[in-house]
Amino acid sequence: MGQVLLTVDDLIRRMNYGNARRAVGRLLHLGVVPVVNENDAVATDEIGFGDNDRLAALVAHLTHADALVLLTDVDALYDGPPSEPGSTRLQVVRGQEDLVGVRLGGTGSRVGTGGMVTKVEAARIATGAGVTTLLTSASSITDALNGRDVGTVFLPTAPRPASRNLWLAHASEPDGRLVVDDGAVRALRGRHASLLPAGIVRVEGSFDQGSPVEVVDRAGTGIARGLVAYGSDELPRLLGRSTTWIADVFGEAYAKEIIHRDHLVLV
CATH class of the missing domain: 2.30.130.10 (PUA domain)
Structure with missing residues (x-):
């Protein structure tokens, strides 16, 4: 494994973006698993990604990933609080219309930094960039990777956009x-x-x-x-x-x- 530290500039500026993409691509070519984090030493509230979910969605586009998996302590996205009787798991989200009436809440989880709101937003960014996204719990990761029916799958809503368009829409402040x-x-x-x-x-x-x-x-x-x-x-x-x-x-x-x-x- 190898650590990769990114800043917002790495996803906004053309030269930085190309360098970051080549660095991650080279690690994968060498069989090294990149572990990506925000460069907290230089990031601030004003020029940071805001949360790891958003960073993950942008890196999925950076690396031309086939899919993105977002992990939390809830097994899937529900149309209401999972603990509330009658709440139903959403198996597939095909677009924003499937989220009408869904109640999202919570500011964070025991295994993540963003909470369900930011995970759904990250899924929106990724699927808008042509990347299929799965939202599930960390305990379900083995079943997820084996293709079993777990979590919530967000299907791509648009073809992969030009890199600059994604920078402007989601990475630029x-x-x-x-x-x-x-x-x-x-x-x-x-x-x-x-x-x-x-x-x-x-x-x-x-x-x-x-x-x-x-x-x-x-x-x-x-x-x-x-x-x-x-x-x-x-x-x-x-x-x-x-x-x-x-x-x-x-x-x-x-x-x-x-x-x-x-x-x-x-x-």
């Missing part, structure tokens, strides 16, 4: 927010368009060019995340303007998207 109007929301959701300055109504936070930012509507609901082409100090003078106006006033170099669609992912 936005440095700021861009509030957009209804027209921009429709363009982003309906046409997967780039975000133009004309659709932005407000800038929140402080960030540099190339930083990850969150895009929200006027009510504060998250729409997308992306890598911004301007710093927060430059953006205010561009808001609500057309790219033609910007080019005439500031020059052609400024007549570009605030977030190009290739650097943007819907959430």
